[in-house]
Amino acid sequence: MKQCYEDYEATADWLRSKTAQRPKVAIICGSGLGGLAELLHNKVVFPYKDIPLFPQTTVEGHQGQLVFGTLEGQQCVCMQGRFHTYEGYDLKQVTYPVRVFSLLGVKTLILTNASGGLNSSYKVGDIMLIKDQINLPGLVGNNPLCGPNEDRFGERFLCMSDAYDSDLIALAQQTAEEQGIEEFMQKGVYCMVSGPTYESVTEGRALRTLGADTVGMSTALEVVVARHCGLRVLGFSLITNMVVTEYDSKQRANHAEVLETTRMRTQVLEGLVTKIVAKIQ
Numbered sequence: 001m002k003q004c005y006e007d008y009e010a011t012a013d014w015l016r017s018k019t020a021q022r023p024k025v026a027i028i029c030g031s032g033l034g035g036l037a038e039l040l041h042n043k044v045v046f047p048y049k050d051i052p053l054f055p056q057t058t059v060e061g062h063q064g065q066l067v068f069g070t071l072e073g074q075q076c077v078c079m080q081g082r083f084h085t086y087e088g089y090d091l092k093q094v095t096y097p098v099r100v101f102s103l104l105g106v107k108t109l110i111l112t113n114a115s116g117g118l119n120s121s122y123k124v125g126d127i128m129l130i131k132d133q134i135n136l137p138g139l140v141g142n143n144p145l146c147g148p149n150e151d152r153f154g155e156r157f158l159c160m161s162d163a164y165d166s167d168l169i170a171l172a173q174q175t176a177e178e179q180g181i182e183e184f185m186q187k188g189v190y191c192m193v194s195g196p197t198y199e200s201v202t203e204g205r206a207l208r209t210l211g212a213d214t215v216g217m218s219t220a221l222e223v224v225v226a227r228h229c230g231l232r233v234l235g236f237s238l239i240t241n242m243v244v245t246e247y248d249s250k251q252r253a254n255h256a257e258v259l260e261t262t263r264m265r266t267q268v269l270e271g272l273v274t275k276i277v278a279k280i281q
């Protein structure tokens with residue numbers, strides 16, 4: 001499927017015609033982390049299947065609906081479920097909602113994800129503020145900005161050294177302190193791989209050597225497209241499991257464990273994001 005500017009406009013126009021809400025903040029919820037959308041007030045909910053040109057979610061823990069509403073007085077739009085390349089979607093489909101958000105007038109994108117911990121000082125249940133990313137698919141040609149540049153969204157050559165907004169990171173750190181949850185807050189580098197396989201021992205070790213603190217199967221592509229259209233970005237990675245990096249380990253990564261850990265920390269992460277949203281200008 002080849003998206004053009006008019007497709008993004010058609011989806012944004014359709015949403016505008018169905019709700020008078022004009023969010024400035026968008027939130028993409030990771031695996032098992034969609035509960036945040038339930039906290040919105042004056043909710044207007046659109047199942048993805050009803051939204052023109054929107055992909056559908058196929059993964060357990062990703063509900064598949066777009067929720068507009070107000071969080072602490074701030075108008076927000078929340079994706080309860082995201083799209084991944086391992087589901088068979090291409091790079092433009094995975095990132096489709098981000099450009100729609102930009103056309104709707106969103107200025108700040110908050111992303112959450114579930115990830116495997118690579119940094120041995122991290123623990124299952126820690127929440128990592130993403131300070132930078134390794135877009136592994138992008139480094140080898142699978143970058144969502146490949147192809148003709150759409151100047152109406154952004155420039156051809158995009159700087160990614162400031163992808164995660166330092167003011168928003170500072171705001172998040174300050175808010176975590178106020179919430180008294182610094183003990184399980186981390187700040188580090190997220191690496192995206194395509195999945196759906198979890199890492200072999202040697203792959204896990206290699207990613208750690210590259211400088212990654214956590215690894216997951218999302219986020220980096222959405223962030224590239226968000227930065228291309230000028231959105232400010234804040235990201236959180238919930239460490240749902242530790243990546244197995246010992247050849248004789250009996251531990252095995254699995255999605256059930258991922259979802260179980262999200263259940264353990266979902267309220268804390270929701271509380272943190274809510275308080276941050278309240279302070280975003």
Ligand SMILES: O=P(O)(O)O[C@@H]1C[C@H](O)[C@@H](CO)O1
Binds near residue numbers: 029059113255
């Ligand atoms: O959407 P996210 O990145 O939170 O989901 C992670 C990566 C895979 O989709 C899944 C693996 O358990 O969780």
Ligand SMILES: Nc1nc2[nH]cnc2c(=O)[nH]1
Binds near residue numbers: 117199215241
């Ligand atoms: N690639 C990857 N994605 C994850 N998502 C949640 N845990 C993991 C993990 O260990 N590896």
